[in-house]
């Protein structure tokens with residue numbers, strides 16, 4: 634009797650274990666606090682953004698977007714700003730700059746459903762980037778990084794075809810969901826060139 638009982642108990646415990654492990658993945662959805670971890674890879678090498686004025690501003694510029702590290706990197710120049718002024722720059726969710734105030738570009742690009750924040754410092758939108766600072770001539774040299782996004786490939790975190798927006802004010806990196814950056818003074822679509 635005693636020798637026959639052991640396999641039954643073993644079998645019961647194995648069943649209980651397997652039941653546990655098979656139910657675990659279906660119960661746990663992706664936690665909101667987790668950092669965006671893109672499975673997708675960038676398929677494009679470079680894109681351009683022609684920033685045109687919005688909201689009656691004199692702001693314009695031209696940017697280049699390339700895949701870099703854990704995201705994409707933007708370089709270029711934005712002009713027509715007030716000397717020494719600080720401005721938010723983000724990737725927005727829709728590649729539509731048709732509205733006079735660029736509201737057609739929608740909110741910040743946020744494929745991982747994170748709160749607004751600062752790149753490299755906790756949770757943030759995929760489209761969040763550091764502020765631009767204009768020089769004495771009102772020109773800002775852009776050297777900005779966006780994390781957790783790709784260029785090309787069509788994944789949910791692909792920035793190709795999305796818009797870049799320059800705002801009237803600085804991003805405070807805190808206020809939800811906009812960073813309290815004010816109006817939209819320039820808008821351009823991320824257009825893959827190669």
Ligand SMILES: [Cu+2]
Pocket residue numbers: 721722723724725741798800814
């Ligand atoms: Cu923005």
